[in-house]
Amino acid sequence: MSIILKVILGLMTGSFGFYYISDVLRNRKMFSGKPWSGLLVTGFITNFFDTLGIGSFAQQTAIFKFFKLVDDRLIPGTMNVGNTIPTVTQAFIFMTVVQVDPITLVSMSTAAPIGALLGAGIVSKMSRRRI
Structure with missing residues (x-):
């Protein structure tokens, strides 16, 4: 089962x-x-901590806002797209x-992209103040 999931995940990540x-x-x-350096350092640090079980989205949001790296409207999409490849790497590891x-592996691997897709669609239509 794990091999099938890895192949599917690899193909989807390749097309992404x-x-x-x-x-x-x-x-x-x-x-x-x-500068891209701030985004890369932020991604590296937060995804490292994400691997240890500390979620990366709250940290990234705080860093993006504090250093004004990303416009508030673009934060959800930036995080979903920017974390895709590191998260898939974590998944493979x-x-x-x-x-x-x-069953747990398949259900979580299905729920995560569906949640990201639906969540990004909802958040992108919200007002800046509400975000």
């Missing part, structure tokens, strides 16, 4: 990576002038090292 990179290259002129019941 292709569209992500092509979109970045196509729209790079629209990016803000903020944990599926290899930690034994998990297949």
Whole structure:
């Protein structure tokens, strides 16, 4: 079961990576002038702590807002897209090292992207003040 899930996850992440990179290259002129180093350091630190069981979204939101790295309206999408590849890497590591019941593994692997997709759609339609 784990092998099937890894293959599916790998294929989906590969297609995500292709569209992500092509979109970045196509729209790079629209990016803000903020340095990428702050975003990369934030992602590295928060995803490291996420691996230890401390969620990354609250930390990232606080850092984005404190250092004004990302406009408030773009924070949910930035986190969902920016954390995709690190989270999949974590998933591959944990599926290899930690034994998990297949039903739990499949249900969590299905719920996470559905929640991200639905959540981002809802939050993107909210007012800035409400976010």
